Amino acid sequence: MVKLIHTLADHSDDVNYCDFSSSCLATCSLDKTIRLYSLNNFTELPYSPLKGHTYAVHCCCFSPSGHILASCSTDGTTMLWNTHNGQRLAVLKQPRGSPVRVCRFSPDSAYLVSGAADGSIVLWNVQSLKLYRSGSVKDGSLVACAFSPNGNLFVTGSSCGDLTIWDDKMRCLYNEKGHDLGVTCCDFSSQAVSGGEQGSRYFRMASCGQDNQIKLWLISLADLLGCELKYECTLNGHSAPVLACAFSYDGQMLVSGSVDKSIMIHDTKTGSILHTLTQHTRYVTTCAFAPDIPLLATGSMDKTVNIWQFDPKQHFAGSGLEDEPKMSIENWSEEEVSVWLCAQGLKDLVGIFKMNNIDGKELLSLTKHSLSNDLKIESLGLRSKVFRKIEELRSKVDSVSLGIPDEFLCPITRELMEEPVIAADGYSYEKEAMENWISKKRRSSPMTNLPLQSLILTPNRTLKMAINRWLETQQKYNETT
Structure with missing residues (x-):
């Protein structure tokens, strides 16, 4: 069973993309903004919306830790944001200023990929915030990108229909015409699968396109300098171009959204359609599964984001939600x-x-x-x-x-803070732990891995008072019990 539990209608124009972290949902829109919502009750966070882009925002994605959000725009930039306080951390300008259509973090958060309308693709070093490698596809705009679960390679999709596989040093390993009329989205399953000779391990990838189709592929590294791409099957059902696809956390399901205004949830083992959802009134442009809870978000040109809930016993057996x-x-x-x-x-x-x-x-x-x-x-x-x-x-x-409330624990020591201080990254740490961190010539944030703009530590008196009040309450409780 899948039921609609909430509709977000804060954007004033088409919703282009949505992404989950373990605690938040991010959405972005033609209205130039990014919005962040708490998964506890779907209320918008106090510092949302995030503003800074001067044109439409096409994509947004969380770093694996959830501490950084990346967004990219027609204005030719990719911006990094601190998800703790909404502070803008960096503005990365695409070479030649071409509109940026897609951005993705590597699984270890070391790199960020941005792909643009002129076919250029940039691999950014997240710690130094500098361009690490760049390349381009021969034809078309880059509109899709996904990293393999191990981070050794990533795939890009173009408006000309090509799927291109790159290694982590921006070497082109393979190119395939995936969709005749253009690729629109691609995603990797987190689960490796067995196949081929001698039990080789493959990554499963999904791609969708203007040809109304969703295709499943198997990718493996054939040797140190190349890889192998195998077509697995086609998932049919949509009657118009498919604009978005995403695997569930356990890889057992694939969701897709289409110009036909429908959302389909497919069983990746059998290829069958488990559910068809039709509540959006215009094109469905984006869809995403939450990583740890049975939720699905879908966004549309009707300016809304719908939140769907699954029956965990029916759909997430073995995914950790009940087992x-x-x-x-x-x-x-x-x-x-x-x-x-x-x-x-x-x-x-x-x-x-x-x-x-x-x-x-x-x-x-x-x-x-x-x-x-x-x-x-x-x-x-x-x-x-x-x-x-x-x-x-x-x-x-x-x-x-x-x-102990999590906000009272030092992110470095994971112990209750006695002398909390605020660092330049906006996070609070135990004073001694942060001083030791800096004394070891570390000039990056323990939380985001981004450079600290200042090494000044400011006492967080408000947090210290809150911790002291909590300790007093715990003492009174212990005395009465």
């Missing part, structure tokens, strides 16, 4: 850790974790060093994803199990 162990994380068995890995789209690592006897306690103690040296996970992107998921579990242990 993730409920007991204390430290007490998870090896099997419960395996369930958690599958829930996070990390099924391929189950064997490695079992081989190393990783239970809940061991899981929480893993570091980037141990993931690389002890568990031998070679892919940097995959290691970063695993470590990010482990950090989320640690956050649950710290803030939920101990009852």
Whole structure:
């Protein structure tokens, strides 16, 4: 069952794109703005809308951590925003000032891709905010882009119908005519699939286009300098150009939106249509699944964004929404850790974790060093994803199990702050922890990895008062119990 639970109607023009983080929904529009909403109650955040673009905003996307939002526009720029306070962090100007149609972060947040109407594509270094590599397609505008889950390659789609595969150094690995009348969108599934000789691992990708079709592809690195692209199947059902497609978090479903005003949800294993949604009154331009909860967002030229809710038991079995162990994380068995890995789209690592006897306690103690040296996970992107998921579990242990509000915990130490200070990135940290961070010649934000414009730390007296009040309340509660 899928039901419409909320409609956002704050944009004054066509909605072009939407994207989820673990706590927010971002939308952008022809009206030149980006809007941010809390997933708790779908209220707009206090600093929204974000304004700065001088023409239509075509795309917006969160960094994997959710701390940065990127947006791109007809004005020829890609802007980076701090999602904590709405502060604009950077303005990245496309070479020759061509309108930017699409932007995407790499899985480890190290790079950002921007693709433009003149066919130019730029790989930006997110930490230095400088151009790292650039290239271009032979014909057409760049309108679509997606990174593989391990970050080793990304795919672009053009208005001429070409799908082009690039490695992380902007070398063109492969080119294929994907859609006769032009590509409109593409997306990777987070789940790798088996196939080919000797059990090779493939990434599944979806593309859609002006030919009314959605195509599924399998991509693998054939060798160090090339890759292989295999056509898998075509998903039919729409009667007009398909403008958007996106995989669910577990890769079991694919959603698509079309000029025929409909949204279709497909089963990626069977190709069958699970649901057809028809509440939008004009073209459906964008669609996105939430990463951790059973929600779907769809945007349209009718100026609205619809929020849909799934029955988690029916549609997200095995995705972690009902199968993730409920007991204390430290007490998870090896099997419960395996369930958690599958829930996070990390099924391929189950064997490695079992081989190393990783239970809940061991899981929480893993570091980037141990993931690389002890568990031998070679892919940097995959290691970063695993470590990010482990950090989320640690956050649950710290803030939920101990009852401490997350905003009272230092992002560096994950401990209750005694002397909170505000850094130039707008986040609050424990004074000693941030001073130690800076003393090690780190000039980047611990939260965003972007350069700190200043090393001045300002006491956050308001937060300190709030922490003291909370401590007093906890003491009174303990005395009465």
